[in-house]
Amino acid sequence: MTVTETPTDDAAVSTAETAVAPDHPMVVCDNLVKIYKIAELEVFALQGLDLVVRRGELLGIVGASGSGKSTLMNILGGLDRPSAGRVWVDGMDLLNLTDAALDAYRRSMVGFVWQQGARNLIPYLNALENVELPMTLAGQAGREKRERALELLEAVGLAERRGHRLSELSGGEQQRVAIAVALANNPRLLLADEPTGELDSNTALSIYKTFRDLNTRYGLTILIVSHDATIARHVDRVVAIRDGKLATETVRQKVTSAGEQSQHSEILEELTVLDSAGRLQIPKEYLERTGIKSRVRLEMTEDGGILIRPVNEQQHAPTAEALGAALSEAQRTRRARSTLSRWLARLIRR
Ligand code: ADP
Ligand code: MG
Secondary structure, eight states: OOOOOOOOOOOOOOSTTTOTTTTTOOOEEEEEEEEEEEETTEEEEEEEEEEOOTTTEEEEOOOOTTTSHHHHHHHHHHHHSSSSEEEETTTTTGOOOHHHHEEEEHHTTTTEEOSSGGGOOOSSSHHHHHHHHHHHHTOHHHHHHHHHHHHHHTTTOOOGGGGBBBBGGOOHHHHHHHHHHHHOOOEEEEESSSSTTOOOHHHHHHHHHHHHHHHHHHHOOEEEEEOOGGGGGTTSSEEEEETTTEEEEEEEEEEESSSSSSEEEEEEEEEEOOOOOOOOOOOOOHHHHHOSSSSSSEEEEESEEEEEEEEEGOOOOOHHEEEEEEEEHHHHHHHHHHHHHHHHHHHHOO
């Protein structure tokens, strides 16, 4: 991905005065790399991840355990810094923020919801007091604070539970309070890392619905990490991370069937993502079924596609026939000459 625009606002975390175009993406990750070093061992948690999230988008992020989802969320949440690459949130270059500016970013620009709702909450405060707490810490007081806290509890469907303590709320209700707490300081971006991981499927559904309501009501950009493949039905788009890179993207498409009464329905289509260098990830099960290991043969097809064929790894040297064809082609094109010299070099090395 090429980022031609490099919007920076590293002086401070400004909110109202950050003048960015409405069509400006909320999140841009460009070739993001995160390496964790434990003693001599290096773990590549993100390996050149590219991602653009539209303003007001409700995005699902799926991937196997250890694929780098939380690492990405922590970077976007300002809890961790990448090892290489670039990342912008709402036009702000997170790499160039000072520690103090990153602190301010965490407090005012992003809201975080964890898997355990209770992690965001203070047990001996009631729901309303929990939602008010971040506002109190930010220096807000009085009626405005109370009104906003009540509005948020109402928005997550918990207005009538406002006086309940943590122990008097169900897991799903605790998670709703946690969402309201995350929104207390009016963030632009809401990050939820496996928010339904500990909930049954019905409660999970109601949490997804809450995210959708908030997305519609406030135009909030929301990123939800989930291990639940059915999340595709509840969000605008799902991206799948594999080995620290974006592998596929599932988009919803509206289809209208012709007929006496035209019917509208939705289909989900999973597309493989190509990175800026033209690389793509082939699903493991495809590799296993085709026996593809470290080399393939690419062929242009007549209908304008590209075919990936397995090659026999032991004999990936060209056949006499292919060599003959390349020899005659070599007189005409430079590309054929370079293919030919590569093949010859390979033959000589054997
Ligand atoms: P996910 O959330 O998709 O399960 P993570 O982002 O938590 O994956 O982890 C990605 C990889 O980075 C894993 O191999 C994990 O073990 C490693 N990792 C994550 N956090 C740390 C850390 N603080 N120190 C060392 N390795 C880490
Ligand atoms: Mg995780």
